[in-house]
Amino acid sequence: MSDDGPLIRFRLDPRSGVPAYRQLVDQVRQAVRLGLLRPGDQLPPVREVVTQITINPNTVHRAYRDLEAEGLVAGQQGRGTFVRAAPAPSAAPERQAELHAELIAWIDRARSAGMDDEGIRALIALSMRTPDTAREKVAR
Amino acid sequence: MSEPTAAVQTSGLGKRYGRTWALQDCSFRLPQGRVAALVGPNGAGKSTLLRMLAGISRPTTGEISVLGRSPGTQIDEILARIGYLDQDRPLYQGFRVSELLRFGRELNPRWDEARARRHLDELAIPFGARIGQLSGGQRAQVALTLCLAKQPELLLLDEPVAALDPLARDDLMHILLQTVVDDGVTVLISSHAIADLATVCDYVIILSAARVQLADELDNVLATHWMLVGAAGTAPLMPVAATIVSSVTTGRQRTMIVRSEPPVTDPGWQVIEPSLDEIVIAYLRARQRPGPRSRDRRSRDHWLPGRRSGDRLARDRHDFDEPEVGVR
Numbered sequence: 001m002s003d004d005g006p007l008i009r010f011r012l013d014p015r016s017g018v019p020a021y022r023q024l025v026d027q028v029r030q031a032v033r034l035g036l037l038r039p040g041d042q043l044p045p046v047r048e049v050v051t052q053i054t055i056n057p058n059t060v061h062r063a064y065r066d067l068e069a070e071g072l073v074a075g076q077q078g079r080g081t082f083v084r085a086a087p088a089p090s091a092a093p094e095r096q097a098e099l100h101a102e103l104i105a106w107i108d109r110a111r112s113a114g115m116d117d118e119g120i121r122a123l124i125a126l127s128m129r130t131p132d133t134a135r136e137k138v139a140r
Numbered sequence: 141m142s143e144p145t146a147a148v149q150t151s152g153l154g155k156r157y158g159r160t161w162a163l164q165d166c167s168f169r170l171p172q173g174r175v176a177a178l179v180g181p182n183g184a185g186k187s188t189l190l191r192m193l194a195g196i197s198r199p200t201t202g203e204i205s206v207l208g209r210s211p212g213t214q215i216d217e218i219l220a221r222i223g224y225l226d227q228d229r230p231l232y233q234g235f236r237v238s239e240l241l242r243f244g245r246e247l248n249p250r251w252d253e254a255r256a257r258r259h260l261d262e263l264a265i266p267f268g269a270r271i272g273q274l275s276g277g278q279r280a281q282v283a284l285t286l287c288l289a290k291q292p293e294l295l296l297l298d299e300p301v302a303a304l305d306p307l308a309r310d311d312l313m314h315i316l317l318q319t320v321v322d323d324g325v326t327v328l329i330s331s332h333a334i335a336d337l338a339t340v341c342d343y344v345i346i347l348s349a350a351r352v353q354l355a356d357e358l359d360n361v362l363a364t365h366w367m368l369v370g371a372a373g374t375a376p377l378m379p380v381a382a383t384i385v386s387s388v389t390t391g392r393q394r395t396m397i398v399r400s401e402p403p404v405t406d407p408g409w410q411v412i413e414p415s416l417d418e419i420v421i422a423y424l425r426a427r428q429r430p431g432p433r434s435r436d437r438r439s440r441d442h443w444l445p446g447r448r449s450g451d452r453l454a455r456d457r458h459d460f461d462e463p464e465v466g467v468r
Contacts, residue, residue: 015415051314054340055317055340056320059339119407122410126405
């Protein structure tokens, strides 16, 4: 724990169209990737984030819950939320190669259906941003 | 089946002044613990709604439940548990801050004097100052401080940040949000500028032309609205249950905001996730139909950001009666 207040400072782009909780999640991931947050470090307490960037506390809670669900941080009752010892590992190399091949095959199908690269990128971006609930409906 | 008591629930609520309906057929449910933004242009009925919730005015039609109680018959019980801040923030100009604190202390059984003094200290507002000597921002802060010291379960705030400078607005919001963190108070806060509340709220109620256009969790609002850009005179393929919120044609381009649970995908159309601003404006545009105008016509342009004159509106054609949309 640091005695000098929070280790990182969040920022919000209200015009981006990206929901605020997702902006916070991305910034924590980025800070861990860059080494600004290390295992054992505490995320800024909700009460401080709220006054730092004038944000709804439920939004901060939601972002921290999402980060906890993906294993990057762990909440400790009454103490705060801390970066975990080891970040969640990426997929194994052979599994990644498999996914890569599937994606190439899919892109080929999209192209032969008449889509151009920009359209394909837009569709991928849209699918990644589709919330889980809506995703189930598309799959049905 | 037992749902927790809503902070606010209304059904078929309406208020008529003379021959004009200030609010009509207003039905929504605000769960506890939310910070809800009540947005709409001036004259849309925001103050009318808040005043009825606070028991200051009586509805012409419909039902209200505030914290599970009816303002018509249980107003004393409600008043002890809510804080209401009028948009004019009426405080006695000749009184000192300390005298208002004493009023609060003697009139409210759950008064938290220490909290009130702490807030005023943080804001550097002297206890000895007379209200009339304070700036508009400081008066707003004193008024909110008095509201919060009551330790309310529900706060009804009518345009609390209008006419405040950015710093005063930020200070006010910080105190409000810290109280949400500490006490879990439910907040219903009205504004004619959604930009002031976009990151602060987690629930959105859009009022315009005296009607509720939308009332939902912010996450849900963002996840179910889509902006579609395509060629004028054409229509996108859309899921069956999709509804068009607004549609505007500018030269060769048609821009639509569509509400749909499943994502909208049409290779011929650009699909964008709209921001809350864009969604709110779409609902307000939808009310700009030709024909009989509502009372708020004059003030509408002030509400639309970055739109100082009518030139943009003159160039764009609003596709009000254009139902031809491909459905799959």
